[in-house]
Amino acid sequence: MPKLIATHEVDDVAHWLASPKRDEVFAGLAKDLTTFVLPGDSNRVALSMDVADMDALDAMMKSDRGAEAMKYDGVRPETIVMYIEG
Template sequence: MPKLIATHEVDDVAHWLASSKRDEVFSGVATNLMTYVLPGDSNRVALSMDVADMDALDAMMKSDAGAEAMKHDGVRPSTVVMYVQG
């Protein structure tokens, strides 16, 4: 099961950290979600997770539910960068 790290910017880090949407939307496709913040930069965050099915993750990210979760959490979609364990 590869590990994935996603970096992105958010509108409000405190709101993003407190949100339960992340767990809801990723629950079917990923485990071991961990959040990270970039000290000194008020908008940059990261998320790591273990992903069993990359196709399912891709479909979720492109779905209406994925888009709604990002909107709810204040994620700036154009800033999302995903790294997959090599």
């Protein structure tokens, strides 16, 4: 099960951290989700997780459900960068 780290910008860091959407959307796709915040006056955040099925994760990210969750969380999709454990 590969580890994935995704970095991105959000509109409101406190809202993103408190959001229940992350657990809802990634349930069954990933485990051990950990959030990170870039210190200082920034909206840059990161998320690490162990991914069970990369194809299923990719499909979810491209789905309406994934888009709705990102919108709810204030994620700026154009800023997402994903790193896969090598």
